[in-house]
Each structure stands twice: as structure tokens, then as C-alpha cells.
Amino acid sequence: MITEVILGILLVILLWKACLKKPAGLPPGRWGLPLVGYIPLTSKSMEDQLLDLNKEHGDIYIWRMGTQVMVFLHSYEMCKEAFARQEFTHRPDWSFFTLNEKVALGVGGSNGSQWHTNRRFTLRQLKDQGMGKSILVSGIHEQAEMLIGKLREQAGKCEAVPYAVRVAVVNVIWHMVAGMTYGVDDPKLKEFVELMDEFNEYSFYNAILDVFPWLKIIPDFIKNRLFFLDKINNADTKFMNYFYEVIEEHRTSLDPDNPRDLIDGYLLEMEGADQEEVVRSKKDLAILILDLFFAGSETTSSTLTFAMYYLAAFPEAQRKLQEEIDRVLPGGDLPTLEDRARLPYLEAVIHEVLRMSSLVPGGVQHCATRDTQFAGYTIPKGSIINSAAASIHFDPRYWDQPEKFLPERWLSEDGKFCTKREGFLPFGVGKRVCLGESLARMEIFIFIAAVFRNFTISSPPGSLVDVTPNPDQPMFHIPRKQDIYVTERK
Numbered sequence: 039m040i041t042e043v044i045l046g047i048l049l050v051i052l053l054w055k056a057c058l059k060k061p062a063g064l065p066p067g068r069w070g071l072p073l074v075g076y077i078p079l080t081s082k083s084m085e086d087q088l089l090d091l092n093k094e095h096g097d098i099y100i101w102r103m104g105t106q107v108m109v110f111l112h113s114y115e116m117c118k119e120a121f122a123r124q125e126f127t128h129r130p131d132w133s134f135f136t137l138n139e140k141v142a143l144g145v146g147g148s149n150g151s152q153w154h155t156n157r158r159f160t161l162r163q164l165k166d167q168g169m170g171k172s173i174l175v176s177g178i179h180e181q182a183e184m185l186i187g188k189l190r191e192q193a194g195k196c197e198a199v200p201y202a203v204r205v206a207v208v209n210v211i212w213h214m215v216a217g218m219t220y221g222v223d224d225p226k227l228k229e230f231v232e233l234m235d236e237f238n239e240y241s242f243y244n245a246i247l248d249v250f251p252w253l254k255i256i257p258d259f260i261k262n263r264l265f266f267l268d269k270i271n272n273a274d275t276k277f278m279n280y281f282y283e284v285i286e287e288h289r290t291s292l293d294p295d296n297p298r299d300l301i302d303g304y305l306l307e308m309e310g311a312d313q314e315e316v317v318r319s320k321k322d323l324a325i326l327i328l329d330l331f332f333a334g335s336e337t338t339s340s341t342l343t344f345a346m347y348y349l350a351a352f353p354e355a356q357r358k359l360q361e362e363i364d365r366v367l368p369g370g371d372l373p374t375l376e377d378r379a380r381l382p383y384l385e386a387v388i389h390e391v392l393r394m395s396s397l398v399p400g401g402v403q404h405c406a407t408r409d410t411q412f413a414g415y416t417i418p419k420g421s422i423i424n425s426a427a428a429s430i431h432f433d434p435r436y437w438d439q440p441e442k443f444l445p446e447r448w449l450s451e452d453g454k455f456c457t458k459r460e461g462f463l464p465f466g467v468g469k470r471v472c473l474g475e476s477l478a479r480m481e482i483f484i485f486i487a488a489v490f491r492n493f494t495i496s497s498p499p500g501s502l503v504d505v506t507p508n509p510d511q512p513m514f515h516i517p518r519k520q521d522i523y524v525t526e527r528k
């Protein structure tokens with residue numbers, strides 16, 4: 039009897055040590071139970087809970103969610119150091135990133151030489167197509183004119199930010215990827231944008247299965263109903279077929295001496311590919327294109343929408359912006375990149391909107407490729423590293439009166455724009471920093487100047503535009519659906 043009791047106690051101790059007790063050396067935080075991790079019994083939002091954990095444990099802590107050890111970093115310095123390290127450069131092998139491929143393809147979810155080669159290729163191609171350069175400006179101006187036309191139609195009415203904002207941004211990517219753009223009323227484009235929305239909405243459910251992978255044992259028909267897998271697969275297939283069609287059109291008209299766009303660039307590189315460990319295929323190219331649309335379209339159009347909301351909510355800032363635009367571009371021309379230095383208040387508004395809207399509040403997940411010592415703790419292999427970007431953007435260590443919308447914080451005493459980097463990471467930081475940052479910046483710069491040169495945007499009479507993010511979207515800060523009031527300027 040005594041032997042059984044002792045064995046029983048030993049078993050409990052072993053189980054506790056092996057599964058329940060947080061291993062020594064890990065950062066402080068929430069550990070919870072095997073398989074499920076720590077499930078909080080609170081109605082608080084995830085972001086508020088992270089702020090509580092930050093207060094309790096400091097700038098680095100963990101939260102085991104399902105089977106995944108999540109590490110959260112709340113200081114800019116830590117994010118900068120972590121994401122410069124090779125060990126933290128990978129993406130997790132979640133189906134959210136791999137899209138169910140055995141080896142993740144494309145650029146946003148891939149790793150190792152696949153990622154390295156595709157990142158270098160994409161950056162070079164986007165630059166060749168005009169990212170950050172004057173040759174793309176006329177293409178963006180065309181979209182800005184289209185947007186002005188649509189806003190003019192809604193002048194004097196209370197309506198939502200026009201769908202034309204989405205079209206403008208999507209068209210700039212199409213232009214660089216495939217040398218084509220769509221008309222604002224084109225049904226094919228509408229279908230494409232709706233498909234992106236569907237994919238965005240349902241991908242979140244896919245991520246739940248990544249965090250609780252044992253849920254995959256549930257029979258398929260139940261899983262499909264719970265996690266909308268059919269919808270995601272259906273959207274994925276439609277995207278692939280769509281891109282394959284465009285790639286085939288490019289293949290048949292390819293002139294090796296005259297590459298027209300990113301697709302041509304890839305097809306030419308495919309012919310000369312000699313690196314065995316790197317996949318060069320139609321599927322890789324299609325996933326790379328998908329990555330650009332997903333990473334680059336809703337982010338940019340949401341920033342533009344947030345800018346309209348903030349400037350409607352802060353009319354004094356809007357007035358100052360319009361004064362600057364009128365002074366610098368008196369003929370009503372759209373700005374070029376050379377005008378940037380002469381429009382410091384516009385730059386300041388863009389930066390303040392990016393800080394306050396914090397579109398990607400927890401950054402995009404990275405994964406530790408081996409046990410690593412970081413900030414005095416052990417970060418086990420497989421841990422998921424998250425930057426608490428939204429919290430850093432409101433941290434008084436970096437920002438004076440962080441809750442206030444103050445474009446002036448970005449200006450020197452003599453009114454010049456100062457690029458402040460400490461505590462500012464809307465595009466991430468380190469080796470995987472957003473590769474479309476300068477494209478996004480030039481689009482936002484031109485579109486905002488175009489809109490506020492021609493219109494005043496205000497809250498609908500009797501109400502106030504709500505600048506806080508839509509609470510229905512847990513992973514990203516997206517603007518709420520609401521009306522604005524547009525007045526055409528004389």
C-alpha cells in the first residue's frame with residue numbers, strides 16, 4: 039500500500055514537473071495546462087490583457103496559448119534586437135503562413151533560402167517597377183484622379199469612405215505585378231476584392247487550428263462548419279486559378295529582352311534557376327503575388343481610411359494640412375516625390391495616423407528556430423515571438439502625451455519633419471521588416487494630398503467619427519464602418 043502511495047505521489051510530481059510547471063529559465067507569464075495552455079476567464083479584450091501582463095511582468099513575458107508558447111515584447115529596443123537575430127527570423131509553420139503547402143512558398147510565410155531568394159527578388163522587382171521612385175508616380179496619380187472623381191460624386195452626402203480607396207490601392211499592386219489596372223466599376227475587380235475580404239475574415243479561424251493543432255482530429259464535416267475551412271480553401275483555389283490565368287497570359291507574350299513587370303521578371307528568373315533548394319514554380323509565383331495583395335492592400339487602404347477619420351475628428355489638424363497643401367501646390371497639381379520635403383505637416387499627419395491606428399497591433403508572428411538566450415531568459419525552440427507594437431506606440435517612455443493626436447510631435451521647432459524611429463514600428467523592424475514600406479508611404483502621401491486638396495472631410499452632422507478600431511477584428515486594427523461627410527473645396 040505504502041509503495042503504491044509513494045509511486046502515486048512520484049507520478050504526480052513527475053507529471054507536474056513535465057507538463058504543468060513552467061520550465062526554469064523562461065520569461066515570467068501565463069503557463070496553464072498542457073494542450074490548452076492558459077485560458078483566461080475574463081471578458082477583457084486580448085489587447086487589454088496584454089497590457090495587464092506588461093504591467094505585471096515587464097517588457098518580456100510569455101503566454102502559453104494552446105500548444106504554442108507565445109513571447110510578447112513590449113519595448114522597442116527588445117523588438118529591434120530580437121528581430122535582427124537570425125534565430126527569430128522564421129515564420130511559424132502554421133497553415134496560416136504555409137497555406138497547407140509542405141514547404142511554405144512565396145515571401146510572407148516562407149523561410150530559409152526560399153524566403154531569402156524571394157524577398158531579394160521581390161524587393162528588386164518592386165524597385166524596378168517604381169517603388170519609392172518617380173516612374174511610379176504617374177500611375178498613382180491616375181488612381182488618385184479616379185478617387186477624386188468618386189469622392190466628388192458623394193460630396194454633400196453622408197456616406198462611407200468610397201470603395202474607390204480599395205480599388206486605387208489594389209490597382210497600384212496590379213500595375214506593378216502584371217502591368218494592368220481595372221476600372222473602378224469592373225465586376226471582376228469587385229469579385230477579387232470580396233474574395234480578399236472573405237479570405238481575411240476566415241483566415242483567423244485557420245489560425246485557431248494552428249494554435250490548438252489537436253483540434254485537427256475533429257471530423258472534417260464538423261471542422262469545416264466550425265472553422266470555415268471550405269471557405270478558405272475555396273478562396274485559395276479561386277485566387278490561384280486567377281493568378282495562373284494572368285501568369286499564362288504573360289508566358290505566351292513574354293519578351294526576354296523587355297520584361298514588363300514582376301511576373302515577367304519571375305518567369306525569366308525561372309528559366310535560369312539553378313538553386314536546388316529554392317522552389318521556382320508557377321505556384322510559388324502565385325503565392326508571392328497573393329502575399330503582396332494581402333500584405334499590401336488592406337493595410338494601405340485602412341491607413342487611408344483611418345487618416346480620413348482622424349482628420350475628420352480633428353478639424354484643426356485638417357485645416358493646417360489644407361493650408362500647407364494649398365501653399366505648396368497652388369495650382370492644384372498632385373504632389374510628386376520631390377514635394378515631400380515641402381510638405382512636412384502632411385508627413386507628420388501620416389506618421390501620427392500610423393502610430394495611433396497601429397494597424398498590426400501585435401506585429402506578424404516570428405518563430406524561434408532553436409533554444410535561444412534573450413533578455414536574460416531562455417526562449418525555447420518553436421516559441422512564437424510577437425512585438426506588442428500598439429502598446430509601444432502608446433508607451434510614455436517614447437511618446438509625450440501618447441493618447442493625443444498630435445502631428446506636431448513629428449515637427450522640429452522650425453517646422454521641419456523629423457523622422458523619429460525610437461518607439462515607432464508600424465512596418466515592423468529587423469530582417470523581416472515590411473518590404474513594401476516605401477510603396478505604402480508614397481501611395482499614402484499622394485492619396486492624402488489629393489483628397490484634402492480637393493475636399494474637406496467631416497463627421498456627419500450631429501455625430502462624431504469614431505477613430506477607434508473595429509472590435510470585431512481581433513488580429514488587426516481595421517477602421518469601423520461608418521459614414522463621413524464630404525464637402526468639395528472651391
Ligand code: HEM
Binds near residue numbers: 211
Ligand atoms: C500602411 C501599410 C503597411 C503596413 C502598416 C505594413 C506592415 C507590415 C508589417 C508589420 C509586416 C511584418 C514585419 C515582420 O514580420 O516583422 C509587414 C510585412 C510585409 N509587408 Fe507590409 N505593410 C504595409 C504595406 C505593404 C505594402 C504596400 C506591401 C507590398 C505591396 C507590403 C508587403 C509586405 C510583405 C511582402 C511582408 C512580408 C515580409 C517578409 O516576411 O519578409 N506591405 N508589413
